[in-house]
Amino acid sequence: MDNVFVEALVRALAVGTPLLLASLGAILNERGGVVNLGVEGMMAVGALAAFAVAVAPGGNLWVAVLAAMAAGALLASLHAFATVTLRANQFVSGLALALLGTGAAGLLGKRYEGAPLFNKVPDWNLAGFVISPFTVFALLLAAALAFYLNSTRSGLTLRSVGENPAAADVLGVNVGRVRYAAVLAGGALAGIAGAFLTLSYRASWADNTTAGLGWIAVALVIFVGWRPLRAILGALFFGVLYYLQFRLQGNSPIPTEVFSAMPFVLVLVVLALAGLRGQQGDAPAGLGRAYVRGER
Amino acid sequence: MRFTALSAPSAARAAWVTLAAVVVALLLCALIFFFYGVSPGTVYGTMLRGTLGDSTGLAEVARRTIPLLLIGSGLALAFRAQFFNIGAEGQLLLGAVFAAGTGLFVPLPGPLLLPAMFIMGAVGGGLWAGIAAWLRRLNVNEILSTLMLNYIAVAVVTYLIAGPWKGKDVRGYIYTDLIPERGFLSVVPGTQVHWPTLVLGVAGALALQWVLSRSTFGYALRVVGENPGAARYAGLSAGRVATTVALITGGMAGLAGAGEVAGIHHRLLEAGQISLGYGFTAVIVAWLARGNPALCLITAPVMAIILAGGDLLKIDLNMPFRVVDVFSGVILLCLISSEVFVRNRVTWGNGQAKDNTGSKANG
């Protein structure tokens, strides 16, 4: 009984880890006023970059994670350029990013399909809990991000840029630079989320390794009201769901396809609930809009 | 980089900028192919020779133009209303499900079956998009909801063909039995070009253009899309416009799904075989047409070349079909980034503070 519970928690935390990492990144750039729907794509390129470095001769896992961050940030920089500098529609740009990222990862990753990873990131055994270092990092990061946003000058600046960029601009805040930084940081975190998938969780590369997790992370941000600590609970919630899917598959008369659709159905339910509760009101007031000095 | 608003952006400027955006996109894609390890020249050469170079290739392009035209012209309308329907893929699948279900299980006499399949296809696609329209009333972003519905639609199709609708004579394969032959659409001999659906697509694009520019609904749609505040002020219901637009675009995608079933596959089979990425590619068809359904008559074949070319790359160069997503993503990114150049004049340099008030000065 106890073991089942522990196993459930450990598995839920494992699936929840990429969700948490990616949604923390998305919270960061959304609090700065930029929506990036391209999380799925940034995760995919991060996953591939990490795997490619790790399987290369003498592949170092730290370098692999750095490569994942760089790949995620590189893709995110396209989004920043399009939406901050060229003021393109943030939602559509994010969609393009998702297509480009998953497509490029699938294309460039073809040579790694089925390749074995011998130096998987080792799990830690913390008092009986077998847990990935990525998970520990993600949990600590959530706390750090909450502190950063609420209690530091830089966090205040970021939030102000997301709420009312014009107000920040007149006080000498470089709105464009803050938004670029937030978008790049969001991309880097999505990249780490991808690295977790290929270096730890799956320890292999396959096309579509992200399997829609990036989209769920985007929805999670709304569900948790743009708050980093609540994102832990949100990620855990979906983690439990994936665990149930895994456990019930084949052990019940319900067809497998129903389970594979379940997270996506639940995202819709969760978003609808957030909508009914008026949670969109928690969104940063400047979210989704390009800032142009002199325009209201 | 500084932008100065142009008072009256011309259509010619829009055309030039769009063309330039596509060229930049193809160059960026070339860079990715270089990293993949094939020469961009080989890639583009293969694509062009195989699609425009002979009649087989042209037929393949025409075959892919059909769903792109149907879906794209519907999406063009939706984007004008600021309803970002990204779920045409799922709506097409539901259209295919409804059409195949009608063909398989409804005993209709000969001449009635095909019209019934198309009508039911439109209903299926419309219903699927209708869910997103309903969720939007609860403030759920339609990009996210339609995307989620794509994943769910794939699961629905898989469930049906592997479960209750699995054919009796198909052994290990997962797909349904064939629909009766009176539900087969006629094709241009020797090809998979089901021309009745193509005619439907052309008529649909023209009809939607009329709706947009000449009908009272089109007027309301533009007001809602271009200034929601004015729509509210005049008592136009944005929710009703969004719902109607969702039903139209979903219905168009559903027709495309019915066309694929009746014209090509004659059964329901795996999602990835019914739609070759038509839903996402149609987004670009609509964006390239800058929201004009009639212009999809030009942009749909253009994107069909890329889809058909993707298939050739898979066969001839052994590249994954994901290459189509790369094209789609890069082209879309370049297109939306180019919009600012349509509406503004650009000057370079950083010496002056930015002012974007254009011709309007107030004192």
Next chain:
Amino acid sequence: MTQTTQPPSPPALRLRGITKRFPGVVANDSVDLTVDAGEVLALLGENGAGKSTLISILYGLYQPDEGTVELRGQPVRVTSPAQALRLGIGLVPQHPLLVARHTVAENLALGGGSGLFPARGVAGRVRELSGKYGLEVNPQARVSDLSPGEKQRVEIVRALMRGAQVLILDEPTSVLTPQEADALFRVMRELKADGRSLIFISHKLDEVLAVADRVTVLRRGKVVGGRNTAGATREDLAEMMVGRSVDFTRKRTDSAKSETPLLTVRNLTALGARGLPALRGVSFDLHEGEVLGVAGIAGNGQSELVEVLAGLHASAGELTLAGQLLTGNAEERFRGGVAHIPEDRIHSGTVPTMTVAENLALRDYARAPLARGLARDLAATDTRARQDVEHYAVATPSIHTPSRLLSGGNIQKLILARELNGSPKLILAVHPTYGLDIGATDQVHRVLLERTEGGAGVLLVSEDLDELLSLSDRIGVMVGGELRGPFPVAEVTRESLGMIMGGAHPTVVAGADQGVVA
């Protein structure tokens, strides 16, 4: 530098030959201006005279094409608002630039403050400034909960915290009651006594005379005059501002008001944006041929009252128009005779990307003669647009020009033409002349008064007390979602209206509510 006859110390701020051109218009034409330390300079001019452009240049939002800015004799280049703040130039904008969701302290810490817990450090400084200048603000309050006057004080504190020696106040009294304005003037005098320089933008002549030492008048981008305020009269200033003598007497000599009630409103209640009561039991009658003015500080329920009447906002209570229950959505009410000249002519009154002809069709695009069945009749739409454009003298290159290319006055004429097309019974006019020049203002007033002669009733909501006093038969005041009055116009003055706007009970006003103007 060719300084010939200079006072011993250079002025705190001097502009020399500032010129700024925009495509098609010279917004500032070699403007010269000086402010001394310990002086309040009023910058006076009509809308469009170039005041905003000049402020934007001073505050680093625009760069001048020609001319220099000097601070205490030193030429400076102001390249951004942040640079202006560093140079000691602060701006209190007309619409507050604050983060609504953040606290006052967080707003004040933005762009400065300590690395960790930035908001904690500023509270002491706020208390110090509050005490010194009588600027009461609570650092822990959330900005979204503040009144317009409180937000303005936050802006002033912020500028002072940054060490502003030159403080620009852009139409600061437009959101204040006369009494709150007096409190602001006391703060301004304190700042002046402290040796700071103030530039006060306004078009309210009484205020200029009350608080400024000197006035500089702009017209069509040029400085057309300047003088000390001592000994000046309203008429003097107005003549400088407009370029001809201005008649301040009442525009309305004979009223068309009848005794037949047109609109009856009984016990109207409605909720506002955040679910709080915005209208608390409003009752009044509006008679045929009457102009009923509605005064009040922004946010006291005026917008909700108009939206409820126009069918844009849910409400409880009873409404009748010409004896019929008034129900239905905005479109049905328009057909029932309710015209609406909205507060925001760009974001709700028009669709800027659509053509003049299309905008003129917004109300009846779906009905004959502009439509047949589901199809629009484009020829009929154009024909009527041409008539409207001619009749209301809308200056536009063509009826197929997007409306965003029109000036504010012409957009307002377009809206008037559209709204008055169907001979409405009730005209809801919200700030109908805000931002218009004198010619366009006159035309709007004339058209509204013409309609009252035909028996229409006008509900005129305005923040301009002079406009209300000059056009209305009776004036009501919205305070906290309740309507005080309406009072016959002969029984109220600017001062008494100001008292009521500020929350004083109008028991002192005799014959309230049912009085009739002779």
